[in-house]
Amino acid sequence: DAKTTQPPSMDCAEGRAANLPCNHSTISGNEYVYWYRQIHSQGPQYIIHGLKNNETNEMASLIITEDRKSSTLILPHATLRDTAVYYCIVRASGGGADGLTFGKGTHLIIQP
Amino acid sequence: DSGVTQTPKHLITATGQRVTLRCSPRSGDLSVYWYQQSLDQGLQFLIQYYNGEERAKGNILERFSAQQFPDLHSELNLSSLELGDSALYFCASSPSDLYEQYFGPGTRLTVT
Numbered sequence: 711d712a713k714t715t716q717p718p719s720m721d722c723a724e725g726r727a728a729n730l731p732c733n734h735s736t737i738s739g740n741e742y743v744y745w746y747r748q749i750h751s752q753g754p755q756y757i758i759h760g761l762k763n764n765e766t767n768e769m770a771s772l773i774i775t776e777d778r779k780s781s782t783l784i785l786p787h788a789t790l791r792d793t794a795v796y797y798c799i800v801r802a803s804g805g806g807a808d809g810l811t812f813g814k815g816t817h818l819i820i821q822p
Numbered sequence: 823d824s825g826v827t828q829t830p831k832h833l834i835t836a837t838g839q840r841v842t843l844r845c846s847p848r849s850g851d852l853s854v855y856w857y858q859q860s861l862d863q864g865l866q867f868l869i870q871y872y873n874g875e876e877r878a879k880g881n882i883l884e885r886f887s888a889q890q891f892p893d894l895h896s897e898l899n900l901s902s903l904e905l906g907d908s909a910l911y912f913c914a915s916s917p918s919d920l921y922e923q924y925f926g927p928g929t930r931l932t933v934t
Contacts, residue, residue, distance in 0.1 A: 753925030755925065808870070809878065814864065
């Protein structure tokens, strides 16, 4: 799986959009971008994933650049409960017989 | 609530002992993954089972073993425990390798 780079921490004001960047410059054509988050010591939570088109669900939006070398996770109206570590993971289609490779992620802190 | 259950929530034991952690996947999910999260190593993939068969191994120690039963629940066995095995252990499930993983709440193991 391709390596990802994320800022270690970010702040965002409550009610504003939180934009979390991720670089994955070595991504291959068959690799998806996945986002998970972990709220303090809870089990990681799946958020969204995409291949090359932008994706949106009830939790977030995922914007992938045209060259697929970077992406941005957008939480449209951040709340205090969105404070968590967010992980960007690149994974081949079909996943493969393997687990997820978690990096250090971005610690997003929502400020009241 | 992800639909994945893990028992027990907390476990305190002594060095040299053996423990068993249990995981029940979401209804219909055939794949079960085990992860370890310690302060210094972060979230690390240990092992995956698919429909009762071992599918992939990650950074799992030889003192650790797992199995998946016909009813698809899984157990992670940790033996000859050391202080460094103290960690959160998460189980995740997915319908197959192709899909996102859903994590349980974890078991916090403390070895004294």
